[in-house]
Amino acid sequence: MKNDLPDAASLEALLQLQREAHARAPYPSWETRAAHLKALRTMLLENGDALAQALHADFGQRAKAEIVLSELWLAKSEIDSALKHGKRWMKPQRRPTGMWLRPATAKVIPQPLGVVGIVAPWNYPILLAVGPLICALAAGNRALIKMSEFVPRTAELTKQLLERTFAREQVAVVTGDASVGAAFCALPFDHLTFTGSTTVGREVMRAAALNLTPVTLELGGKSPAIIGPDARFDAAVDSIVAGKTLNAGQTCIAPDYVLLPRGTEQAFIERARSRVARLYPDFAHNRDYTTLISERHFDRMRKLADEALAAGAMLHSLTDCTPDAVRKYFPPCVLTNAPAASALMQEEIFGPLLPLVPYDTLDDALRYVNARPRPLALYLFDEARPTIERVLRETVSGGAAVNETLLQIACEGLPFGGVGASGMGAYHGYDGFATFSNMKPVLVQPRFNARALLLPPYGRRFYAVMRLMMKL
Incomplete structure (x- = not known):
């Protein structure tokens, strides 16, 4: 051939x-x-x-x-x-x-x-x-x-x-x-x-x-979504789900994991399930949800989930469907208790798996983000201005969005790019x-100028000018 x-x-x-x-x-x-x-x-x-x-x-x-x-x-x-x-x-x-x-x-x-x-x-x-x-x-x-x-x-x-x-x-x-x-x-x-x-x-x-x-x-990288203590919780979950399910999570700026107040994990899962049902009704036959690009990528998603489960994580499917290898159809899933050392929590997921990471204080959430490579995007959900200003000031990411996911890339006045590992x-x-x-920087010198005052031989005139320049 x-x-x-x-x-x-x-x-x-x-x-x-x-x-x-x-x-x-x-x-x-x-x-x-x-x-x-x-x-x-x-x-x-x-x-x-x-x-x-x-x-x-x-x-x-x-x-x-x-x-x-x-x-x-x-x-x-x-x-x-x-x-x-x-x-x-x-x-x-x-x-x-x-x-x-x-x-x-x-x-x-x-x-x-x-x-x-x-x-x-x-x-x-x-x-x-x-x-x-x-x-x-x-x-x-x-x-x-x-x-x-x-x-x-x-x-x-x-x-x-x-x-x-x-x-x-x-x-x-x-x-x-x-x-x-x-x-x-x-x-x-x-x-x-x-x-x-x-x-x-x-x-x-x-x-x-x-x-x-x-x-x-x-x-890319592992872009976090932080649900702050004063967030509109349901709206935050809805936005995160929308950002994660677009193209089945095969998006460089998709939320990779969620930091949320400890004790709200079950509320997140329940709201996410209802949101997926609304976005993709009759999920098994829905034509709006994207399949994974290849068998290899499908196998990678399953391996990430299986390894995390074997290490003690819990998987919560957001639909009644199971992954279909023939169609490369992988339903969105939330995972809890995933070990920090698991591949799921170390590698960019780039698919429909969404780990939840509970935190006790906002300080804990910020330490978690800052202990990891700088992400391409960071999403914060909160209504308190001091919290918003603090998170944007104390974290470094390629870009960020407040109370939204993904749409920063559609803003014509904003640059798009990464920082560090992203x-x-x-x-x-x-x-x-x-x-x-x-x-190209260009300096244009007119015919009559004061350049001669700074040329050799360096005598009294030169030093007088220099004293004046140093003083003012």
């Missing part, structure tokens, strides 16, 4: 093609950038049904409505924001010079970097390929995209659609297995963006380091434009 996967030489040739095109047009006008963004938006809107069908087929079951909301609409919203604000983002920004450099002026000029590499994951392959691409195009760059091999239909369709929409020297898509991904990340891009696991993120950063390629890493760098909106730009 012929191997049609791209090799390192063809990847390098594709990168060189885009580099040469960038050299011919290093600073695209806003009209050119806007045309690219509008073409991308048209492609998404006209092919939304086909993309949803492909993604549904790759997963086995994923509701079109969920895809439209969580992938297509978010991408369109990001494009609309870039079209609205991008021309302003391109303008040089005046900066102060300080009194001693006057009459010189200072500014920052946003300059396209060149060629951006984008590695998209399988869980939201459309959004997480197109999202960074929007920022890259708005900033005047060209882009190569590596799609995930775990969603082959979606990857191939995305490749076909983008190749029909853009010339290869503007946007190109690469498909293939992990070896192709490794070769892709080893290319000397002007910037590389990767969304995926922390383990693979380390390898991506190692490969990029050989070329001194700057990276944006969106890695990643580095950020994009979305202006922050994405800045990430994919060289924000």
Whole structure:
């Protein structure tokens, strides 16, 4: 069987093609950038049904409505924001010079970097390929995209659609297995963006380091949800369940575990069961709940649960259904008393298992969060302003939401990114434009200036000026 996967030489040739095109047009006008963004938006809107069908087929079951909301609409919203604000983002920004450099002026000029590499994951392959691409195009760059091999239909369709929409020297898509991904990340891009696991993120950063390629890493981690002592409890549970069941928990910013006041565990379970029943009626036959991406991922969920149970945890299914290996259908479950050393409590779950961790005081909850790697997201549910301010001040996370889950990613004015083990760098909106730009600082010196006062030979005049500068 012929191997049609791209090799390192063809990847390098594709990168060189885009580099040469960038050299011919290093600073695209806003009209050119806007045309690219509008073409991308048209492609998404006209092919939304086909993309949803492909993604549904790759997963086995994923509701079109969920895809439209969580992938297509978010991408369109990001494009609309870039079209609205991008021309302003391109303008040089005046900066102060300080009194001693006057009459010189200072500014920052946003300059396209060149060629951006984008590695998209399988869980939201459309959004997480197109999202960074929007920022890259708005900033005047060209882009190569590596799609995930775990969603082959979606990857191939995305490749076909983008190749029909853009010339290869503007946007190109690469498909293939992990070896192709490794070769892709080893290319000397002007910037590389990767969304995926922390383990693979380390390898991506190692490969990029050989070329001194700057990276944006969106890695995930164990994002906590804290139900505070003054929370609207039922509303908190409802929001956590909604955030955990979207895409069956296969979301990098999904609540990974819940910290809640000791003694409220049973109330949480009961409310969560009623909420799941309302969101997904007739669960066994419900078409809105997503299946897991692969047999391997299904087996991992079952192993995480089984190991925790063997170590003394208790499992509370939120439905009357049991996991179905044939369909890769894994109902949402809450776990209590899971040992801290279990894999369930050490690894990012990335699925529909939700451990409850009771606390006695808010101090205990904060110590628990801060003793662990910094997460991509943190969710706090509370109505007391001092509590809200304290939690936001005393914890570090890539992002946070108060009395809500997930929706911080949909806010056009907020950057999206991780910190520590959950990643580095950020994009979305202006922050994405800045990430994919060289924000070049420029000093402009007029013909008549005071520079001569600071030149050798260093005599009395120089020291008089220096005394004045040091004094003021």
